[in-house]
Amino acid sequence: MSARQDRAVAAEAPVDEPMSKARLRLWLRFLKASRMIEARLRDRLRAEFATTLPRFDVMAALSRYEAGLKMSELSGVLRVSNGNVTGIVDRLAEEGHVVRVPVPGDRRAALVRLTAKGRAEFARQAAAHEAWIDEMLGDFGAAEAASVIRRLDALVAELGAKGVS
Amino acid sequence: MSARQDRAVAAEAPVDEPMSKARLRLWLRFLKASRMIEARLRDRLRAEFATTLPRFDVMAALSRYEAGLKMSELSGVLRVSNGNVTGIVDRLAEEGHVVRVPVPGDRRAALVRLTAKGRAEFARQAAAHEAWIDEMLGDFGAAEAASVIRRLDALVAELGAKGVS
DNA sequence: CAAAAATATTTTATGCTTGAAATAAAATCC
DNA sequence: GGATTTTATTTCAAGCATAAAATATTTTTG
Numbered sequence: 001m002s003a004r005q006d007r008a009v010a011a012e013a014p015v016d017e018p019m020s021k022a023r024l025r026l027w028l029r030f031l032k033a034s035r036m037i038e039a040r041l042r043d044r045l046r047a048e049f050a051t052t053l054p055r056f057d058v059m060a061a062l063s064r065y066e067a068g069l070k071m072s073e074l075s076g077v078l079r080v081s082n083g084n085v086t087g088i089v090d091r092l093a094e095e096g097h098v099v100r101v102p103v104p105g106d107r108r109a110a111l112v113r114l115t116a117k118g119r120a121e122f123a124r125q126a127a128a129h130e131a132w133i134d135e136m137l138g139d140f141g142a143a144e145a146a147s148v149i150r151r152l153d154a155l156v157a158e159l160g161a162k163g164v165s
Numbered sequence: 166m167s168a169r170q171d172r173a174v175a176a177e178a179p180v181d182e183p184m185s186k187a188r189l190r191l192w193l194r195f196l197k198a199s200r201m202i203e204a205r206l207r208d209r210l211r212a213e214f215a216t217t218l219p220r221f222d223v224m225a226a227l228s229r230y231e232a233g234l235k236m237s238e239l240s241g242v243l244r245v246s247n248g249n250v251t252g253i254v255d256r257l258a259e260e261g262h263v264v265r266v267p268v269p270g271d272r273r274a275a276l277v278r279l280t281a282k283g284r285a286e287f288a289r290q291a292a293a294h295e296a297w298i299d300e301m302l303g304d305f306g307a308a309e310a311a312s313v314i315r316r317l318d319a320l321v322a323e324l325g326a327k328g329v330s
Numbered sequence: 331c332a333a334a335a336a337t338a339t340t341t342t343a344t345g346c347t348t349g350a351a352a353t354a355a356a357a358t359c360c
Numbered sequence: 361g362g363a364t365t366t367t368a369t370t371t372c373a374a375g376c377a378t379a380a381a382a383t384a385t386t387t388t389t390g
Binding site: 211 | 367368369370371372378
């Protein structure tokens with residue numbers, strides 16, 4: 001079979017293909033899986049909780065810091081731009097899920113904290129989120145999950161060392 | 166926690182932890198790696214080619230279809246909304262990288278095709294893109310890449326079967 | 331202390347993304 | 361053949377994301 005099939009559909013790797021092509025295919029699969037999962041999370045958050053992944057992410061970060069986070073700390077933890085967080089926190093504040101409280105002694109800064117309502121709402125969302133992931137990744141058993149996590153940790157470390165922040 | 170949550174340091178799994186927590190950790194690592202790679206691709210496309218990942222994706226799709234694609238086919242291939250593609254194609258057309266050509270016999274539709282300029286530009290971008298991926302995933306050898314690709318294909322199939330499109 | 335530098339945050343301009351509504355042009359059906 | 365439905369695409373409103381500029385407030389420093 002000399003058919004050259006370079007379509008999007010899975011093909012066997014040509015025997016003499018350069019390694020870079022194999023890695024490119026690996027990346028494309030990786031990205032595809034990641035986007036599928038993310039898309040479903042977005043859909044469900046919207047359908048079941050009328051919220052979004054970015055808002056969920058902000059609440060997740062705040063839920064780990066009882067004392068609250070400054071805007072700049074929040075954008076640091078989430079690794080997104082400052083201006084970005086401003087808008088998301090604005091919306092969460094309108095919904096009553098977070099509050100901005102002044103930092104005594106520094107009138108520039110503000111702490112963002114979950115409200116009681118926000119904390120309760122996030123608990124519900126997080127439980128659902130975990131169940132969705134559990135369903136989607138149900139094929140991964142304990143041993144495989146652990147080994148993939150190790151492999152991904154190594155990759156992330158490697159990427160970090162190569163200057164990808 | 167999907168996104169950007171980075172509980173920076175890897176924690177050992179508690180012995181009695183429910184499986185869902187292990188899968189959640191797996192997802193968080195997966196997402197983190199994916200976002201790091203994507204962020205670097207975006208940065209480099211911007212710095213070296215003054216373009217974006219969405220534009221690159223559109224050109225990549227068109228480069229596989231010499232004859233061109235209708236707008237709806239394009240959004241189907243890329244799995245994004247119709248309205249989304251309209252704007253990206255508008256910008257690529259302004260840059261002279263693509264053209265909309267009328268479909269004879271159907272005045273509603275238009276074929277989008279790479280121009281000669283667009284084809285040449287994409288060739289340069291694609292070569293650089295492949296090299297960036299090759300560098301970032303350099304730790305993956307042929308055997309490991311192949312096995313991970315198989316695993317991801319299985320995951321994607323499973324997700325598809327579960328209704329994640 | 332006053333000028334300069336650094337820090338914390340918001341604003342602005344631009345682009346990506348979606349779902350839903352609007353337009354327009356076939357295709358189908360009575 | 362004219363009304364209805366379907367198909368192809370764009371427009372719209374809202375939200376997310378970034379980099380760069382603007383504000384405001386501390387901190388440093390000469």
